[in-house]
Amino acid sequence: MATNTTASPTGTRLPRDEDHPLIFERGAAGASAAWLPPSDVPCVDPAFAFGEDAVDTAGPEIPEIGEMDLVRHYTRLAQRLFSVDANFYPLGSCTMKYNPRVNERAAAMPGFARLHPYQDEADVQGILELFHRLRLALQEISGLAEVTLQPAAGAQGEMTGLMIINAYHRSRGENRVKVLTPDSAHGTNPATCTICGRQACTVKSGADGRVDLKDLRDQVDEQTAALMITNPNTVGVFDEQIAEIAKIVHARGAQLYLDGANMNALLGIAKPASFGVDAMHFNTHKTFSTPHGGGGPGAGPVGVAEHLRPFLPVPQIVRRENGTYGWDEDRPKSIGKVRSFYGQSGVLVRAYTYIRALGGDGLRDVAEKAVLSANYLAARLRHRFEMPFPPPYAHEFIMVPRFAGSDVTETDIAKRLIDFGIHPPTMSWPIHHCLMVEPTETESLDTLDRFVAAMLTIADEIENDPERVRTAPHTQPVRRVDEVSAARKPNVRWRPQ
Amino acid sequence: MRYTQITQEQTSRMLTAIGAASVDELFKGISHEHRARGAIKLPGGLSEPELMAELESLSGRNKACSDDEMxxxxxxxxxxxxxPTVVNDLAMQSAFLTAYTPYQAEASQGLLQLFYEFQTLVCQLTGMDVANASLYEHASAVAEAVQIACAATKRRRVLMSRAIHPDAYRVAQTQTYEQDLELVPLPIDGGVTDAGALGAALNEETAAVVVQSPNFFGQIESVAELADLAHGAGALLIQSADPISCAILKRPATLGADIAAGEAQPLGIPMAYGGPLCGFLACREAHLRRMPGRIVGMTRDADGKRAFCLTLQTREQHIRRERATSNICTNQGLLATRVTIHTAAMGxxxxxxxxxxxxxxxxxxxxxxxxxxxxxxxxxxxxxxxxxxxxxxxxxxxxxxxxxxxxxxxxxxxxxxxxxxxxxxxxxxxxxxxxxxxxxxxxxxxx
Missing domain, CATH: 3.90.1150.10 (Aspartate Aminotransferase, domain 1)
Incomplete structure (x- = not known):
């Protein structure tokens, strides 16, 4: 255990770990921050109700703490955390845009937050109408025939899309076992193939970051269920071959699946359906401003072309002939259910609020400003940071920092950015030693310029004071964290001493 | 409304720096033909008062659960x-709301510590050795538990009680179908899983027996007896558990379960028409490396000071791709935050x-x-x-x-x-x- 200590104001020495104790190291038995009324019905002894054998007379070891210390504990934890609200967050492929406050206000309205999923349809017509409008809006944005709102996240959306495609092939008496993914694909794509019982096969990219058409032609065959593609792709370029790619894939009866992670660059510019996309998912937490929440909740609605509609999950939100809204279970070819109830309802309320606030023109403005901002940063930095792919870029770009005679890595640069109050870009993916920068549309020119200044300062430091970069960050509650030991001897929970 | 900040004049300056004549030029990688059909035909944007009026109206057409209305x-x-009121206030702090997955440990200690606390609370509630930092909801937790059991036993047959939540059963059906796993329903007798039918259905192909207790009907299952039967056939027992009942009833690990999966919604999460929720998954130490999703570990920083980071990432899709344990890339961070604070507040x-x-x-x-x-x-x-x-x-x-x-x-x-x-x-x-x-x-x- 650590023996380091810091001085407290009273002069006593405290173990440094106790600067930020765990909740289990605080409080005292008998303290509480919750006050419930006494029972207004007769009390029943659990041993009588369930039998002696079934009952745990002590109960789990849960900490007990008063309200003041509870507030202080979790307020301090929130202070030891970068976030979009406090920091520029140019995290490539994650679209860390501003999360509007009105979205939160909408989701917290009692008529949305206090609904039980099994309330009668007649009592929840408002939220059902909202879902239906959102469904139509996503259909319009993608150009696809029908959207399901059920998947809980992008990864679950991918799984849903691939299951729909599998069901479609099966309905035609085919069992296609292969799914192609470009080598630059998000890791979820091949992982999804596996959990859908398919074999993931990698298609090469050319030196320009685009799909190698020859390799694609060689690999796509009658065993191929689908090609999963991201466009603009993960290295930040629009693949203008997309229509050609669709033709190649469709000629063999395979389906084109679009990973919608990069929709922010396409909103109002082009519709995936016009590229020949058969199915895609949206990430509401990327494109439609729902908060990332420290890693969820997201939502991953899936859109499909006409021929895939019968296979969508149940239940589907529908407008009935009498003008009321409800859930349709009667879809005999459906793949079934992928998530409990109807989906991430509260997240969907936020996404609807965002789309309604911006309207069609505002969504196009999003794509334009996102792409403008990325290209601006690239233009300002390319004289110092190598960029392997030529501009123009979509909403993000990749740089591969190389400094003559220096062993400073992309991780060092990323950690040094933290000292400037900037969250690091995505590191070391999709190509080795890269940084992937996505500013999003919501940053001001001032913030973009500050990022440029920070990057140029770091470039100077690499040449003049590399140790400063290599040992960064210098401003955080902890210094470089030992992730290797953490994985070697996992300690994933506190235990009573 | 608009959340962009770049002005017309700044756009011109930025284009000059880029060396482009127009914003349109930046989209030249997309053909004219595609761009010509790109316009989104949705109504124009709204001002804030208009937007809020529309949402109030939609919200007002639902009967909220409350003492006055429903x-x-x-x-x-x-x-x-x-x-408690304080739970919502603390959980909705803007840093918790707007942070990303805490990949950058040095800039995310607060959230990493909080997830470590969450994992510990789930272990305390279920009696298990280890837990992950949450999953989408109950059904996905059960489906992932089934994956762990199949991988651990190298078997492909799963017996699932019909007294489990119907959605969990249906989601498992959807997933196991694609993976060619055999999902066998266990019938209900008198509101609980039919132990006799379980005995008959168990064989050397059986990876797991899945029961929920309290089950979908609120009934308490004889988990210990079912676990003995499962173990006798070399299968694992997965218990879907309710976190509130775990405060007074014997916990899954005590009853002999190998994996506990469940829904943490009763611990401070609004009903919100069924989502977002917060699935939890806990198991015996032996299965730690087969667990899906985010896991936070305790470690040290360069000065030897206690620190936290995401760990065992080699299980995950962004490293292992098609060999990953699951395709899941997120937890339900904000909900896990809420559950942690709620549980601590209640004590x-x-x-x-x-x-x-x-x-x-x-x-x-x-x-x-x-x-x-x-x-x-x-x-x-x-x-x-x-x-x-x-x-x-x-x-x-x-x-x-x-x-x-x-x-x-x-x-x-x-x-x-x-x-x-x-x-x-x-x-x-x-x-x-x-x-x-x-x-x-x-x-x-x-x-």
Whole structure:
């Protein structure tokens, strides 16, 4: 255990770990921050109700703490955390845009937050109408025939899309076992193939970051269920071959699946359906401003072309002939259910609020400003940071920092950015030693310029004071964290001493 | 409304720096043909007052569960529990709301510590050795638990109780179908899993037995007995557990379960029409490296100071791609945050008090309803928080009548279980008062 200590104001020495104790190291038995009324019905002894054998007379070891210390504990934890609200967050492929406050206000309205999923349809017509409008809006944005709102996240959306495609092939008496993914694909794509019982096969990219058409032609065959593609792709370029790619894939009866992670660059510019996309998912937490929440909740609605509609999950939100809204279970070819109830309802309320606030023109403005901002940063930095792919870029770009005679890595640069109050870009993916920068549309020119200044300062430091970069960050509650030991001897929970 | 900040004049300056004549030029990688059809035909954006008026109107057309509008006796996986005001305030701090997954450990210590606390609380509640930092919801937690069991036993047959939440069963059906796993339903006898049928169904191909206790009908399963049967055949026992009942009943690990999966919604998460929720997954140490999703570990920084980071990432899709344990890339961060703060606010005695109140009130309600003509309790066994009522009158009429009195009386069961078409499920949490329960009984009587 650590023996380091810091001085407290009273002069006593405290173990440094106790600067930020765990909740289990605080409080005292008998303290509480919750006050419930006494029972207004007769009390029943659990041993009588369930039998002696079934009952745990002590109960789990849960900490007990008063309200003041509870507030202080979790307020301090929130202070030891970068976030979009406090920091520029140019995290490539994650679209860390501003999360509007009105979205939160909408989701917290009692008529949305206090609904039980099994309330009668007649009592929840408002939220059902909202879902239906959102469904139509996503259909319009993608150009696809029908959207399901059920998947809980992008990864679950991918799984849903691939299951729909599998069901479609099966309905035609085919069992296609292969799914192609470009080598630059998000890791979820091949992982999804596996959990859908398919074999993931990698298609090469050319030196320009685009799909190698020859390799694609060689690999796509009658065993191929689908090609999963991201466009603009993960290295930040629009693949203008997309229509050609669709033709190649469709000629063999395979389906084109679009990973919608990069929709922010396409909103109002082009519709995936016009590229020949058969199915895609949206990430509401990327494109439609729902908060990332420290890693969820997201939502991953899936859109499909006409021929895939019968296979969508149940239940589907529908407008009935009498003008009321409800859930349709009667879809005999459906793949079934992928998530409990109807989906991430509260997240969907936020996404609807965002789309309604911006309207069609505002969504196009999003794509334009996102792409403008990325290209601006690239233009300002390319004289110092190598960029392997030529501009123009979509909403993000990749740089591969190389400094003559220096062993400073992309991780060092990323950690040094933290000292400037900037969250690091995505590191070391999709190509080795890269940084992937996505500013999003919501940053001001001032913030973009500050990022440029920070990057140029770091470039100077690499040449003049590399140790400063290599040992960064210098401003955080902890210094470089030992992730290797953490994985070697996992300690994933506190235990009573 | 617009959330962009770059002005027209700044756009010109930025284009100059880029060396482009127009913003359009930046999209030249997309053909004209595609761009010509790109316009989104949606109504124009709204101002904030217009937007809020529209949302108030949509929200206002729903009957929110509250003492004035709709008294909630609905359960079946989502419950109307109390959560202290301070929980919502702390969980909705803007840093928790707007941070990303804490990949950058040095800039994310607060959230990493919080997830470590969450994992520990899940272990304490379930009695298990290790837990992950949450999953989408109950159904995905069960589906992932099944994956762990199949990988651990290298077997492909899963026996799942029909008394588990129907959505969990359906989601497992959707997933196992694609993976060519055999999913076998275990029948219900008297409201609980039929142990005899389990004995007959178990064989050397069986990877896991999945039961929920308290089950979908609120009934307590004989988990220890079912676990013995499963273990006897070399299968794992997966228990879907309720976190509130874990405060007073023996925990999954004590009962012999190998994996505990469940829904943490009762711990401070709004019902929000069924989402977002917060699935939890905990297991014996032996299965740690097969767990899906985010896991936080304790470690040291360069000065030897206690620190936290995401760990065991080599299980995950962004490293292992098609060989990953799962395709899941997120947890339910904000919900795990809420659950952690709620559980700490309640404390051990607070949680036990909630569980005790649920026992008292659900038994009071069951006794009141069982006295009424034309209603009876369907199952005889002990139940937690919810119970099944059989009605001589058509269930739809009964529920509609109560709805007219501002009472959401229960969940009809016939849609899932044709043999229970004359039954509905009533949940009674600590929030329901004696007066409300009496009003429910009066409403049922007057149908």
């Amino acid at each position: 008294v909630c006796f609905l359960g079946g996986g989502v419950y109307d529990h109390f959560s 051990r005695s607070g949680l036990r008090q909630v569980a005790q109140l649920c026992v008292n009130k659900s038994r009071y309600a069951a006794a009141r309803i069982a006295e009424l003509d034309g209603y009876r309790l369907k199952f005889a066994g002990p139940f937690f928080r919810e119970f099944v009522v059989q009605s001589d009158r058509p269930v739809r009429n009964v529920l509609d009548h109560c709805q007219g009195r501002g009472i959401a009386a229960g969940v009809p069961l016939g849609g899932w279980f044709p043999e229970l078409k004359d039954c509905f499920l009533i949940a009674v949490t600590e929030k329901r008062s004696r007066l409300q329960i009496d009003a429910l009984a009066d409403a049922l009587k007057s149908v």
